[in-house]
Amino acid sequence: MDKISRVEYVDASYTYDEDLSEAKLSVFEAHGYVEKVADNIVIIFIKKRGTNIQETIKNKENIVKGLVIPNSALISAVNINKNKILDGITEGLLVTVTWRDIVYVANTPTYDCATMYTEGTLVKIEKDHIILKNPETIRTYPFPVKNHPAEKPSYYTIPISLIAEIKVIK
């Protein structure tokens, strides 16, 4: 039997509520078969009986059900993350943020995370997350490129550990 893990991680989230206090960092807990693939962590909830997850991934076979998270989404990584990505960035600026998103998988051979691009006004910087107001978010990978969500929310909360790049527009 493959080893079973309990994984605690953070994910980005959005809200249509106009109250900024409703925009919070969400903490998730998952159980499953876990395998590290590059800088991602594949968590498999359901697999065919007797299959080996390393073989499944090596042969690029479908994951029956699971998710893929960036390794930086782990709570253990969030708490020790000391990157300098927000140096020179202050609240009130209009920014673009490129970040890695968690992917839910069902019957596809997906082993990497999505890449997201969000533009909005930076209204809050906390120790482990930022909040953008009036954000527009586009998933740029995997294809097809699309808005996420389709309708613009009021706020987007993004864990700092998931951010790959942040640029100031004005």
Next chain:
Amino acid sequence: MEKILNENNSENTVVYVVFRASDKEEYECAGVLMREEKDSIRVAFNAKNGKIKDWLDIKQTDIISINVLDSSVIEKL
């Protein structure tokens, strides 16, 4: 089958289940046993701020085996 879930226990009961699905294939999964009824069980895989997001209901008749996992065998990441 003897009941596994002790509703007075505040700790999660993590189970390993082998089952047969509607496609006649056999699958296995592990998760928190949320519900255990005469006809079916509910196994949760994922929760957001303590609220269940992903789960699977499995008919009792489709269960091939079910075992409680001791916390010592579950790796914490």
